[in-house]
Amino acid sequence: MLFPMKRFDTDLSDGQLKEKILDAADKRFKTQGFKKTAMAEIAGDLGMSTANLYRYFPSKLDIAESFAIRCFITKEQSLKAVVEAENMSSSEGLRAFALASLHYNYQQLQEYPAINDIVVALCAERPDLVERKRSGELELLALIIARGKKSDGWCVGDINELGEAILTSWIMFTTPTFMQHQTLAQLEKVLGDILNLTINGLRPRT
Amino acid sequence: MLFPMKRFDTDLSDGQLKEKILDAADKRFKTQGFKKTAMAEIAGDLGMSTANLYRYFPSKLDIAESFAIRCFITKEQSLKAVVEAENMSSSEGLRAFALASLHYNYQQLQEYPAINDIVVALCAERPDLVERKRSGELELLALIIARGKKSDGWCVGDINELGEAILTSWIMFTTPTFMQHQTLAQLEKVLGDILNLTINGLRPRT
DNA sequence: ATAGTGAATATTTAATATATTATTCATAGT
DNA sequence: ACTATGAATAATATATTAAATATTCACTAT
Structure with a gap:
């Protein structure tokens, strides 16, 4: 073999430095x-040196992309905790999930207004x-829907299609532009009304 | 009296010229x-002359505002025809209303992409x-909801709150930015799914 | 007084030059 | 070969200026 193979810990150390870079970028972004x-x-x-960054990321945009994915994962983990809470009915679970998502988005936007620029x-x-991002959250929502179908007999055709419809009806609560013009209380009120309708629509007819 | 009073037809002729100006602005915008x-x-x-425009509108932005209001009224008239159609159940009426609104928005954006700029x-x-704009469409939607409540026993608390919730769940179909990334068929599909859920949620429990 | 205008002024937008910043690369140290 | 860098280049953004456009106003005609 003409070229020696990579040191076996290269990936690890590379990975660690990539994380360090993302940590630094995170604060700045x-x-x-x-x-x-x-x-x-x-x-x-x-x-x-600046040049060294390019040994780990091909471009600034790629750093931002990795940063965004880390943000998605953080949010998904926080939502996952809500999905996995055992002490709720399916309806309460769906409600909690939607509100957790709204609160997360609202708080982020409040704390880091510059995020809008990255978005x-x-x-x-x-x-x-x-x-x-959508598919990550859809996966979690699908778990809630599946549970509701099983334990409460929710009327569900295709779980993913239903999930997409529900997520689409929540766009106002995930889009910075829209959120910025409303207070948290207003957003909670309208989301609550939408959820009432949705949950009612899911419940089986007797 | 030091100053003679206005000629009695002044308002009318002013109004006519304002309309002419709006007609011209309409084409350009x-x-x-x-x-x-x-x-x-x-x-x-x-x-x-340019200066003469300012005798009828205080600024270019005011012309655009009047233009927009004319657009709203045109759309509302078109939707009103749907609301007033007698040959439909309440559910079909709601569905027709939502689809008519989507089609109207989609067609306008397709025919006049520059509208985005004005928005x-x-x-x-x-x-x-x-x-x-929202309150104009809410008024029409409220008619449909009221009819559904009366004739089909739809479960409705406050009509306006419900209407706002429903309109909010339709944001994806009224916002150029979102519509631009999807085909009409995709939009119709998701809107249809949202409507199924909504209509199911409105129907009374037996 | 009302409808209208040309010319003056104030803002915006477009074009250009300048300075920053992103990205590449040849090279050094290990 | 691996990690890293300084210096060169390319792409972007900022500042500056010129041109276009919005808006005002003093004035004309009716």
């Missing part, structure tokens, strides 16, 4: 947004991410 | 959007218009 964060800043925070940039440049 | 339409173009189309400008500068 959340406070400054995408455009106003410079590669030199991220590198500086880590005491390394806009990624929606334009990496449209697949939108689908990635 | 729909094809060129807000920013790219110049006051000089509108005036030129009418064979008058953005007006949402930023005249946020009240959003509320004006």
Whole structure:
């Protein structure tokens, strides 16, 4: 073999440094947004050269993409805890899931307004991410629907189609532009009304 | 009296010219959007000076606002015809109303992509218009809900709150940004699924 | 007084030059 | 070969200026 093979711990150390870079980017992105964060800043925070960042990520946009995916995973883990709570009926579970999602989004937007900037940039440049996010949450919602079908006889045809319909009816509560014009109380009220209708629609006819 | 009173037909003729101006603005706005339409173009189309426009509208933005309100009224009239159709059950009426609204929005966006530009400008500068539009459509939707309550025993608490919830669940079908990424068939499918759920939720329990 | 205008002024937008920043690459140290 | 860097280049953003456009106003005609 002409070239020696990689050291077996290369992936690990690479992975660790990638995480460090993402940690640094995370802080900058959340406070400054995408455009106003410079590669030199991220590198500086880590005491390394700008050029070295490119050994770990092909571009700034790719850092933002990985950052976004980490955000998705964090939110999904937080929602997963809600889905897995055992002390609720299916209806209460669905309600809790929707409210948890709203509260999470609202709080993030409140704490890091610059996030809006990243959302806009990624929606334009990496449209697949939108689908990635939706499908992650759909997977969790599908668990709730499946449980409701089994234990409460919810009227469900195709679980994924139903899940997509429900998620679509929640767009107002996941889109920064819309959320920004309303108070949390207003959002909770309307979401509650939508949920009443949805849950009623799911319950079986006697 | 020092100043003679207004000629009694002044309001009428003023009103007529205002309409003429709006007709001219309509053509320009729909094809060129807000920013790219110049006051000089509108005036030129009418064979008058730019300055004269200001005798009828205080600003370009006010012309756009009146234009938007005319658009709302046109859409509302078209929806009103659907609401007033006698040959449908309440459920069919609701379904027809939602689909008519989607088709109207989709067709407008398809025929006049520049409309997006006007929507953005007006949402930023005249946020009240959003509320004006919503309340206009809410009024019509409320008629359908009231009829369903009366004739089919739909479970309705506050009609307006329910109407707002339903309209909110339809945001995806009234927002250019979202519509642009989907085909009409996709939009129809998801809206149909949402409607199934909604209508099921409204029907009384036996 | 009412309808209208040309010309002056104030804002916006478009074009350009300038400066930052992203990205690449040849090279050094291990 | 692996990690890393400084310096070069390419792409973007910022600042500056020029041009276009919105808006005002003093004035004409009726």
